[in-house]
Amino acid sequence: MNFKHKYVFLFPGLFVLIGILIFPIIFTIRLSLSGWNSYTPEMNFIGITNYIRLFTDDPRFWESFFRLSFLSVSTVILQYIIGFALALMVWREIKFKRFFRVIFLIPMMTTPVIMTVIWRTFFHESLGPVNDLLGNIGIGPILWLSDPVIAKFTVIIVEVWQWTPFMFLLLLAGLLSLPKEPFLAAAIDGASSFRKFVYVTFPLMAPISIGAIIIRLIEASKIMDTVFVLTSGGPGTATETSSFYIYIKGLREFQMGYAATLSFTYLVIMIISLTIIAKVLTKLMIKE
Amino acid sequence: MKIIKTCLTAIISSVMIFSPMAYADKWSDQFPHIKATGDIPGECSYESMSKKNYKGKTLKINTHAVPVMGEPTALHAEQFAKLTGAKVDVTHTPAGDLYAKAMVPFQAGQAPYDIVFGFSNFINDWRRYLEPVPKKYVEMKQMQDVTPSHIGIASWDGVMYQFPVDGDRHYLKYRKDVIDNPKYQKKYKADTGKELRVPRTWKEYGEMAAYFNDWDWDGDGEKEYGSAEVMKKDDLMYAAFYSRSAAYSKNPKTPGGFFFDLKTMKPLINNPGFVEALTDWVEATKYVPPGGINFGLGDEIGSFGGGQTLFSFSWDDAFVAAMQPDSPINNKVGAAQLPGAMKVWNRESNSWDEGFNQAPFFVWGWAVGVAKKSKEKEMAFDYLCFFANEANHQADIGIGRFGVNPFREADFKADVWTQIGWDKDIAQSYVDTLAEMEKSKNRVFPLRVPGTFEFNAALATAAAKALAGQLSPQAALDEAAKQWEDILNRVGKDNVRKAYAVGVAMEDNKL
Numbered sequence: 096m097n098f099k100h101k102y103v104f105l106f107p108g109l110f111v112l113i114g115i116l117i118f119p120i121i122f123t124i125r126l127s128l129s130g131w132n133s134y135t136p137e138m139n140f141i142g143i144t145n146y147i148r149l150f151t152d153d154p155r156f157w158e159s160f161f162r163l164s165f166l167s168v169s170t171v172i173l174q175y176i177i178g179f180a181l182a183l184m185v186w187r188e189i190k191f192k193r194f195f196r197v198i199f200l201i202p203m204m205t206t207p208v209i210m211t212v213i214w215r216t217f218f219h220e221s222l223g224p225v226n227d228l229l230g231n232i233g234i235g236p237i238l239w240l241s242d243p244v245i246a247k248f249t250v251i252i253v254e255v256w257q258w259t260p261f262m263f264l265l266l267l268a269g270l271l272s273l274p275k276e277p278f279l280a281a282a283i284d285g286a287s288s289f290r291k292f293v294y295v296t297f298p299l300m301a302p303i304s305i306g307a308i309i310i311r312l313i314e315a316s317k318i319m320d321t322v323f324v325l326t327s328g329g330p331g332t333a334t335e336t337s338s339f340y341i342y343i344k345g346l347r348e349f350q351m352g353y354a355a356t357l358s359f360t361y362l363v364i365m366i367i368s369l370t371i372i373a374k375v376l377t378k379l380m381i382k383e
Numbered sequence: 384m385k386i387i388k389t390c391l392t393a394i395i396s397s398v399m400i401f402s403p404m405a406y407a408d409k410w411s412d413q414f415p416h417i418k419a420t421g422d423i424p425g426e427c428s429y430e431s432m433s434k435k436n437y438k439g440k441t442l443k444i445n446t447h448a449v450p451v452m453g454e455p456t457a458l459h460a461e462q463f464a465k466l467t468g469a470k471v472d473v474t475h476t477p478a479g480d481l482y483a484k485a486m487v488p489f490q491a492g493q494a495p496y497d498i499v500f501g502f503s504n505f506i507n508d509w510r511r512y513l514e515p516v517p518k519k520y521v522e523m524k525q526m527q528d529v530t531p532s533h534i535g536i537a538s539w540d541g542v543m544y545q546f547p548v549d550g551d552r553h554y555l556k557y558r559k560d561v562i563d564n565p566k567y568q569k570k571y572k573a574d575t576g577k578e579l580r581v582p583r584t585w586k587e588y589g590e591m592a593a594y595f596n597d598w599d600w601d602g603d604g605e606k607e608y609g610s611a612e613v614m615k616k617d618d619l620m621y622a623a624f625y626s627r628s629a630a631y632s633k634n635p636k637t638p639g640g641f642f643f644d645l646k647t648m649k650p651l652i653n654n655p656g657f658v659e660a661l662t663d664w665v666e667a668t669k670y671v672p673p674g675g676i677n678f679g680l681g682d683e684i685g686s687f688g689g690g691q692t693l694f695s696f697s698w699d700d701a702f703v704a705a706m707q708p709d710s711p712i713n714n715k716v717g718a719a720q721l722p723g724a725m726k727v728w729n730r731e732s733n734s735w736d737e738g739f740n741q742a743p744f745f746v747w748g749w750a751v752g753v754a755k756k757s758k759e760k761e762m763a764f765d766y767l768c769f770f771a772n773e774a775n776h777q778a779d780i781g782i783g784r785f786g787v788n789p790f791r792e793a794d795f796k797a798d799v800w801t802q803i804g805w806d807k808d809i810a811q812s813y814v815d816t817l818a819e820m821e822k823s824k825n826r827v828f829p830l831r832v833p834g835t836f837e838f839n840a841a842l843a844t845a846a847a848k849a850l851a852g853q854l855s856p857q858a859a860l861d862e863a864a865k866q867w868e869d870i871l872n873r874v875g876k877d878n879v880r881k882a883y884a885v886g887v888a889m890e891d892n893k894l
Contacts, residue, residue, distance in 0.1 A: 133508045134833035134874055136490035152869070155844070220674025221608075221691070241676040243851050329616045330676050331851030332844060346483045347617065348836045349508075 120362075126355035133349040145356035155332065156340055156357060160364070163336040166247065167315035170254040175308055177255065178262030183296075186270045196267070203260035211324040214253045215240070218325075243333035246326050250334050253321050258314070262307055269303030270296070301380040309373050316365060337361050410774075414462055417774040419781075419802065426523045427768035429466060437762050438468035444766075445484055446500040448475045451700065451786035452549070452749045455779050456500065459770045466769075469762060479617065482836065485509065485754075494756035497763040503536045503551070503750035504829045506544055507882050508836075513752035514760055516543040520768055525791075530821055532745055533790040535889050536828070544752055546767040550790025551748025553626040554816050555588075556687060556695045556702045557581060559717035559809070561600060562591075583739070585627060585663050585722045588694060589670070595693045596670040603690070603711075609670030610694040611686035611701075615679040616847035621839045624846050625827065626696060626744045627664055630724035632656030633742035635825045637731050638891040642830050642838075643867075644730065645887050648876045650867040652842060653860035655735070656728030661849050661856035668850055676850055688712070688783070696721060698748065702813070704783030706805055714806045718816040743820040747829040749786060789817055828889050832882040834874045841866035 130141045149156060185195050202210070217225050218239035229235040239249045277299065281291045319338040322328055328335035328343075341361065345354030410422035410429040422429040442463075446456035453475045460471035474496070476484050485499040489512035501509065520526060521543055529537075529547045537545040561567055562581060571579035571594060582588040592609025600607050613623045632641060632654065639645045642652065651657070668676050672691055675682075680697065687695035688704035690712045695701050705716045723741030753763040769775070779787035780794060781803040789795065795818045800810035820826070830838055845863035848854040854862065871879055888894045 130873070132834070132873075133486060133836065134878065220677075221672040221686075226673065236673040238673065241674050241851075243853065326677065327615055327617050327679075329847055329851065331616070331848040331853040333851060333853070343617065343840065347479060348840050349483060349486055350837065 120359075123355045123359050126352055127359050129352040129355075131351040132353075141352070145353050146360070148353065149356055149360060155335075156337065158332065159335045159340040160337045160361075162247075162334070163316060163318065163338075166250060166254070166318060166334075166336065167312055170251050170258070171308055171311045171315050173251070173255045174259045174262045174311060175304070178259045178307075179266050179300075179304075181259070181263045182266040182270055183292075186267060199263050200260045202257050203264070205257075207257055207320045208324055210257060211253060211321050214249075214256075215325050218249055240326055241330050243330055246330060246334050250318075250321055250325060253325060254315065254318065257321070258311065261314075262311060265303065265307040265310070266300065269300050269307075273299050298381075305373065305376045305380060308376060309369060312369060312372065313365075316369075413465075416458060416462070416778050420774050420777050423773040423777075425525055425772055427525065427765065427772040428774065429462075429772075432463065432466040432765065432769050435467045435765060437765075440759060440762055441470040441472060442498070442759055442762050442766055443472045443474070443496045444498040444500070445474045445476055445481070445496040446498075446751075447481060447749070447786075448477050450784040452500060455770070455775075455782075455785045455787055459775060460766070462775075463766050463769050467762075467765075471766070478619075482508075485512075489754070492756070494754040494758075496754060497757040497759050498751060498753055498766065500749060500751045502747045503545060504747035504831050504835050505750065506537075506539055507831045507833055509752060510539050510542075510544045512755055513544045514755045514757070516546055516753075517764060520546070520764055523768070525768070525771065525773060528791040528793055530790060530792060532821055532826070532889075535894055536745065536747070537750065539831075540885060545750040546752065546764070546771065547790055548751055548767065548771045548787065549749040550788050550794075551698055551746050552817070552820050553622065553697055553721060553744045553746045554699075554702075554820065555582070555719045555721055556705065557717050557719065558601075558690075558693050558712065558715060560712075560715040561595065561693055562717065567600070581717065581719045582694075582722045584724050585630060585660070586725070588722045589663060589666055592667070592670040592694055600693075601690065605691075607690070608672040608675070608686075608692045610667060611675065611678060611683045611692040612664075612667060612671060612695065613678060613680050613683050613697055614664075614668070614671070614676045614847075614850055615682075616843050617840070619680055620846065621843040622744075622746045622829075623697060624660065624664065624842065625829075626721055626746070628652075628657045628660035629742035629744050629827045630722065630727065630740055631659045632728055633825055633827050633890075634727045634729050634736060634740070636736065637729055638887075640883070640887050641827050641890060643879070643883055645880065645884060648871060648880050648883075650864040650871075651730060652867065653857070653864040654728055654730060657860055658856050659724075659728075661846060661860060664846070665849055665852075665856060684783075690715075698746065698786075699788035700783055700786055702783075703781070703788070706809070707783050708804055713804075714809060717809060718813045720816055720819060740825070741823075742825045742827050743823045744827045745820070745829070747831075748788065795821075824892050826890060828886050830883075831886050832874075832879045834870050834879070837870045837874075838867055841870065 125138065127145055128140055128142060129138045131138060181199050185192050217223050220226055220236050220238055220241060225239065226236040229237065238245055240246050277295045278291065281295050317338055318336050319342065322334055322336050322339045326334045328339050341354050341357045344350045344357060411418045414429065424430065444456060444460060447453045457473045460473050463469060464471045481501045482505055485496065485501060486508065488495050530550070533547050533550045537543050537547045562579060568579040571577065575590065575594065577590065579591065582591055595607065596609035597606055599605060613620050632651065640651065643650055671678070672686055678686065683695060683697055684701040684704050686692055687701045688710060702716060702718055704710060705712050707713065720741060720743060723739055725739060726735040726737050727740035729736045751767060753760055757763055776791070777799065779785050780789055793799065795814045797807060797810040797814050800813060801807050842863045845859040849856045849859035
């Protein structure tokens with residue numbers, strides 16, 4: 096029988112895939128080879144000039160990338176630890192379990208930009224309530240947003256607050272789906288809670304943990320709204336991340352061609368680094 | 384018969400005498416925004432606009448977020464719609480995105496907006512996509528009163544592309560109740576050996592700000608601070624830096640460029656004048672309120688306008704906000720020109736010229752144009768003309784949050800301001816300050832060249848690094864100058880030189 100007509104059914108999906116994924120990537124690559132900006136509004140061809148500029152004359156991009164790595168890795172580690180602890184807490188039979196489950200999810204349900212505006216108000220060094228409260232007990236004022244080091248931790252605090260519930264949700268779903276038998280066996284053997292966690296819960300949760308960490312790393316590496324609203328990348332460039340830098344180059348300075356170069360390079364780096372991270376995590380967390 | 388004649392004459396005379404008032408009442412009843420003046424006759428008055436019929440037509444406007452400029456745009460759009468029958472769609476956009484929101488469709492050959500608001504320094508990038516202001520508007524009465532500086536800012540090579548709706552400059556605002564207070568004058572003299580007065584130089588500004596920092600000098604139970612300044616990167620902070628640099632770097636003896644040497648196009652922003660200004664600014668981080676290094680324009684307006692600091696300098700908005708009837712420091716503020724310096728860098732002799740120097744900075748402000756591809760150009764220009772008509776303008780300039788500031792000769796009369804409740808001496812000092820700036824022959828105008836955004840962003844990033852302690856002032860400005868060289872090479876020196884020459888001619892009083 097001739098089943099060639101089956102390919103016809105693939106076309107709609109293929110067209111959608113080309114439209115929403117392949118075309119933008121190809122367009123970005125083409126744009127990255129042009130000098131499109133406010134004074135040259137055309138898709139001219141300048142070869143790899145933008146790439147040479149990026150690799151030889153733009154330390155700010157690389158600084159922002161390493162800053163992003165620090166911020167995303169540290170926030171995801173904290174989110175994982177706190178999210179796991181909270182998930183374990185409400186996994187057990189405790190009072191008001193349902194209430195706590197909803198409460199823990201609230202930060203994730205709020206709009207990031209609006210919550211960041213509220214956090215910015217909290218952390219406002221002279222008018223915000225945080226320094227006011229700390230002042231009552233003789234601490235501060237702490238320069239939450241204007242000290243280059245502290246500002247990074249302020250960004251981490253806001254990110255952890257906002258996105259730990261996501262980690263909590265994934266890990267709680269994982270915990271609820273675990274088989275009961277290994278836990279019963281451990282209980283019969285008289286294993287302590289700690290040993291149960293180390294030898295049963297954690298290994299069983301490893302595949303879900305890796306998935307959750309990778310998803311959050313992908314999301315965290317796109318951090319933009321928190322930085323934009325909270326610090327605008329400042330003080331100086333102390334909290335500037337790759338996506339914020341690309342936004343500045345593209346939509347503030349209107350260097351469209353160069354911003355496309357940054358975006359494509361960033362995409363390649365992220366694909367490579369996340370693949371490596373996933374493999375390393377699998378090796379570390381999943382024992383055959 | 385004589386009695387009837389006399390009565391008729393009296394009635395006719397009364398009608399003639401009081402008709403403008405009746406006229407005014409008619410429109411101010413419907414539009415309370417102009418209740419103080421009523422309608423003022425003119426080509427774009429309420430009366431004139433009511434005779435236009437734009438029923439069935441839609442005008443699309445992209446403006447800034449509410450309230451600054453966004454609120455008056457929306458208000459006048461609503462009034463315009465009522466008067467002419469037009470439908471007016473107003474889109475509000477954050478300041479940082481105004482440029483791109485217009486530029487993307489401009490470059491794609493589209494006109495999603497008939498009218499686009501932005502900053503006056505966009506003019507060089509935008510002008511090829513904007514319709515020049517038609518002759519009939521340029522020659523009308525309300526335009527004749529616009530100051531030559533602001534006509535220059537709205538124009539390029541003699542062609543007006545931006546319809547003047549706002550006038551901007553940076554100047555000093557200070558707490559009059561402190562600086563003029565004999566008790567504090569005596570205390571300051573005793574503690575420092577110096578006079579407490581409106582600072583003449585940035586050094587004096589710094590000394591006074593440091594002295595009045597971090598203690599409760601107005602007795603409200605809260606600590607006050609020395610100065611509120613726009614120091615947040617990407618939030619117009621480069622304008623604040625240029626203001627601080629002008630006195631040290633704009634030397635009237637060396638015409639031919641403030642930002643670049645027009646002959647060689649060598650960036651001047653890392654010369655000792657600019658470095659001195661940045662060094663002062665780094666010092667200023669010690670006398671701003673906690674978190675002041677992250678203050679954007681809104682924070683600066685709120686901080687000074689809320690009575691938190693002794694000094695501030697930037698656009699008019701903070702001053703007008705401080706003078707609003709509900710402000711805690713209403714009638715307690717004064718205006719003066721930007722401080723000067725006791726030396727100015729001479730790039731020709733490569734040395735400092737000693738002596739007092741002052742240079743007002745005519746910073747960019749709100750600007751608006753009509754898209755060349757708009758299908759409703761006539762209606763668009765009528766709207767802008769209506770926006771800036773005399774009645775609207777007088778009402779708008781008295782509302783701090785509107786961001787509409789003086790740009791007409793008539794605005795420089797103290798009466799305009801005393802009518803809205805300002806003390807006479809404050810109003811006088813305000814209008815004198817603005818008028819003196821107009822008269823100055825050592826002015827600095829904003830950079831308006833291809834790639835303006837790149838130049839300013841590079842400078843802002845470098846200055847922000849210095850303020851955050853990441854780099855020394857010299858290293859930061861060297862980095863900025865290097866980036867300016869790179870931008871020049873990308874854009875083309877001759878392209879930049881050609882555009883920069885227009886601004887330099889204004890600075891050198893040749894236009």
